[in-house]
Amino acid sequence: MATNIAESAAGGAPAGAAPAATDQLLVEDRIWLLRAMLLMRGLEERAMSLYRQGKVPGSFYDGYGQEAVSAGPAFAMGPHDRLCILHRDLAAHLIRGVTPATILAQYLGKDTGITRGRDGNVHFGDRRLGCVGMVSMLPDMMLVATGMAMAFKLRGERRCALTWFGDGSTSRGDFHEAMNWAGVQKLPVVFVLENNQYAYSTPLEKQFAVDPVERAAAYGFVGVTVDGNDAEAMFDASRAARERALAGDGPTLIEAVTMRMHGHAAHDDMKYVPKEQVEEWRQRDPIDRQETRLREVGVDVDALRAAVAAEIDAATEEALAARMPDPASVLNGVFCEGEAEPLGDGVPRWSGFGAADGES
Amino acid sequence: MAMLTYLQAISSALRDELRSDDRVLMMGEDIGVFGGAFKVTDGFIEEFGPDRVMDTPLAESAIIGTAIGAAVVGMRPVCEMQFSDFISCGFDQLVNVAGKMHYRQGLAVPITVRLPSGGGFSGGPFHSQNPEAWFMQSPGIKVVAPSTAEDAKGLLHAAIHDPNPVCFMEHKHLYRRIKGEVPDGVFETPFTARIARPGSDLVVITYGAMVHVALEATEALDGAAIEVLDLRSLVPLDEQAILDSVARCSKVVIVDEANSTCAAGAQVAALIAERAFEDLDGPVVRVATPDVPIPFSPPLEQAVLPSVDRVREACRELLAY
Numbered sequence: 274m275a276t277n278i279a280e281s282a283a284g285g286a287p288a289g290a291a292p293a294a295t296d297q298l299l300v301e302d303r304i305w306l307l308r309a310m311l312l313m314r315g316l317e318e319r320a321m322s323l324y325r326q327g328k329v330p331g332s333f334y335d336g337y338g339q340e341a342v343s344a345g346p347a348f349a350m351g352p353h354d355r356l357c358i359l360h361r362d363l364a365a366h367l368i369r370g371v372t373p374a375t376i377l378a379q380y381l382g383k384d385t386g387i388t389r390g391r392d393g394n395v396h397f398g399d400r401r402l403g404c405v406g407m408v409s410m411l412p413d414m415m416l417v418a419t420g421m422a423m424a425f426k427l428r429g430e431r432r433c434a435l436t437w438f439g440d441g442s443t444s445r446g447d448f449h450e451a452m453n454w455a456g457v458q459k460l461p462v463v464f465v466l467e468n469n470q471y472a473y474s475t476p477l478e479k480q481f482a483v484d485p486v487e488r489a490a491a492y493g494f495v496g497v498t499v500d501g502n503d504a505e506a507m508f509d510a511s512r513a514a515r516e517r518a519l520a521g522d523g524p525t526l527i528e529a530v531t532m533r534m535h536g537h538a539a540h541d542d543m544k545y546v547p548k549e550q551v552e553e554w555r556q557r558d559p560i561d562r563q564e565t566r567l568r569e570v571g572v573d574v575d576a577l578r579a580a581v582a583a584e585i586d587a588a589t590e591e592a593l594a595a596r597m598p599d600p601a602s603v604l605n606g607v608f609c610e611g612e613a614e615p616l617g618d619g620v621p622r623w624s625g626f627g628a629a630d631g632e633s
Numbered sequence: 634m635a636m637l638t639y640l641q642a643i644s645s646a647l648r649d650e651l652r653s654d655d656r657v658l659m660m661g662e663d664i665g666v667f668g669g670a671f672k673v674t675d676g677f678i679e680e681f682g683p684d685r686v687m688d689t690p691l692a693e694s695a696i697i698g699t700a701i702g703a704a705v706v707g708m709r710p711v712c713e714m715q716f717s718d719f720i721s722c723g724f725d726q727l728v729n730v731a732g733k734m735h736y737r738q739g740l741a742v743p744i745t746v747r748l749p750s751g752g753g754f755s756g757g758p759f760h761s762q763n764p765e766a767w768f769m770q771s772p773g774i775k776v777v778a779p780s781t782a783e784d785a786k787g788l789l790h791a792a793i794h795d796p797n798p799v800c801f802m803e804h805k806h807l808y809r810r811i812k813g814e815v816p817d818g819v820f821e822t823p824f825t826a827r828i829a830r831p832g833s834d835l836v837v838i839t840y841g842a843m844v845h846v847a848l849e850a851t852e853a854l855d856g857a858a859i860e861v862l863d864l865r866s867l868v869p870l871d872e873q874a875i876l877d878s879v880a881r882c883s884k885v886v887i888v889d890e891a892n893s894t895c896a897a898g899a900q901v902a903a904l905i906a907e908r909a910f911e912d913l914d915g916p917v918v919r920v921a922t923p924d925v926p927i928p929f930s931p932p933l934e935q936a937v938l939p940s941v942d943r944v945r946e947a948c949r950e951l952l953a954y
Contacts, residue, residue, distance in 0.1 A: 420702020613741030
């Protein structure tokens with residue numbers, strides 16, 4: 274089943290060719306998508322090496338090979354939209370406005386990380402940028418995103434909520450509860466299912482009997498399958514889903530077909546994955562594809578790569594120099610004392626956002 | 634002031650909140666058109682409409698989870714679990730998403746979860762539980778449990794105004810049995826203990842429906858001056874009020890309707906052992922429901938729930954110590 278889904282999503286495009294997936298993106302937008310993916314890959318590689326040096330505590334997870342799954346949808350979201358981001362979606366944080374140094378500080382358990390050392394690695398969301406951090410119980414955030422969308426609809430606001438979750442998540446009850454609730458109330462929410470072929474070591478055929486994108490119809494809304502290794506296609510599907518949401522036409526399930534190219538976490542050697550499968554997906558690398566596109570239109574990709582590398586070096590220096598949290602503060606913050614601080618807004622990236630877009 | 638039942642006091646608080654704060658909405662199963670399984674929200678949908686008195690799908694995890702989402706974007710959801718027992722289906726969202734949110738990322742989750750709890754009327758194993766200790770063990774969640782009509786209203790207002798997740802344990806057996814004078818309008822009862830009856834020979838420390846059992850059991854008990862301390866709030870726990878009562882009375886009986894092991898009263902006993910040992914003139918005595926599911930048949934249920942007789946007997950024995 275895994276192979277079938279992958280083939281249909283790849284659309285039979287010959288290797289090497291990289292036509293634009295949408296006419297909605299200016300060159301500057303397409304560069305931003307590449308930049309976000311390069312930053313994500315570079316930061317994760319850097320964090321992995323810090324992990325191997327013993328500087329990143331705990332465990333380490335990355336999204337190598339599936340950078341487009343987070344870059345495209347995040348790029349399609351307006352500043353007033355709200356996001357619940359999953360653990361292999363670092364590009365979404367970057368697009369939203371989190372700085373590389375803050376992300377590395379988060380991995381390092383520093384006081385300057387988003388959670389100030391309260392939670393590890395990718396378990397974060399910057400509330401100042403309109404993001405709510407994930408928990409490890411998946412897909413709990415589907416319900417949180419659904420609730421945010423419910424509030425938007427109740428208040429008559431033109432905005433949406435978006436969340437990511439994996440193929441394994443589709444087996445849990447919260448998937449059903451969120452899909453059903455969002456369908457019943459016709460809510461402005463976008464569900465991005467990152468189908469990366471494995472939930473830890475469990476392959477798709479042990480997870481579900483029917484491709485979950487087909488379930489969307491059963492809940493009364495649109496489900497689409499998209500090549501999850503194409504940032505522009507992911508952007509465009511998310512843009513269309515957002516338009517549906519803002520028009521009052523309800524939720525969308527986007528199944529992003531991709532491949533987890535690394536183990537579940539750093540300790541996982543992926544011996545349960547056939548080598549040919551990894552090799553096949555390596556040919557569809559989302560960064561290679563976007564680079565090819567941009568080279569074809571004359572963008573200096575090498576200069577971009579150099580700039581990203583320099584940014585990561587500077588961020589590493591800053592994060593390593595940052596202070597660790599004070600153990601005396603460990604009991605602080607369990608409860609909110611005084612007024613609750615609201616979620617802030619993200620940075621609008623897409624050139625297509627006009628003044629009215631995402632207004633609340 | 635008005636004379637209200639415990640249930641009417643809860644309804645009154647909810648109605649006042651809906652009238653005074655646009656951010657407040659009710660979410661739950663059968664709370665709208667039907668008015669709630671216990672009729673707490675009877676007539677609400679006519680006044681406030683189906684958006685603010687929302688009949689939800691039968692999905693407790695979704696009720697809590699979507700309430701969290703609505704709360705972090707500025708709403709003040711009040712969720713009704715039809716019976717507190719069903720919070721087990723929404724437990725993950727409450728303890729992992731809501732309870733840990735502020736500590737992890739500084740994001741407040743102002744939700745109130747109403748939990749009709751307690752036994753005494755043959756509800757059986759799934760309609761009689763007192764799950765408050767589940768949440769006491771889970772950081773980031775406040776837990777309150779009123780015993781009077783006035784406190785039911787005042788604590789509910791305070792819970793809805795609180796920027797944190799609050800479990801509001803409303804005891805089903807008190808709904809229509811307990812009446813009292815309740816101030817009009819919006820007022821807050823602090824999350825602190827209350828001396829239900831002052832005394833000096835022995836203190837019974839309890840909360841919820843057991844406050845009434847304790848008061849009845851110790852009224853004119855062999856001429857002793859018995860204090861009853863109504864905790865009202867379990868998280869935060871009013872440690873100073875407990876220690877003051879122990880210092881004053883020197884003998885302590887702790888009553889829980891919940892199953893005994895690791896109940897709220899066990900925490901109170903631990904606190905006294907740690908910080909008031911020198912004030913004691915006898916062993917701390919606990920009366921609680923043994924660790925069994927709450928049985929259905931009346932003689933079985935009455936055999937496990939703390940009764941007036943059991944509490945009276947425990948007090949008598951301790952007074953004689």
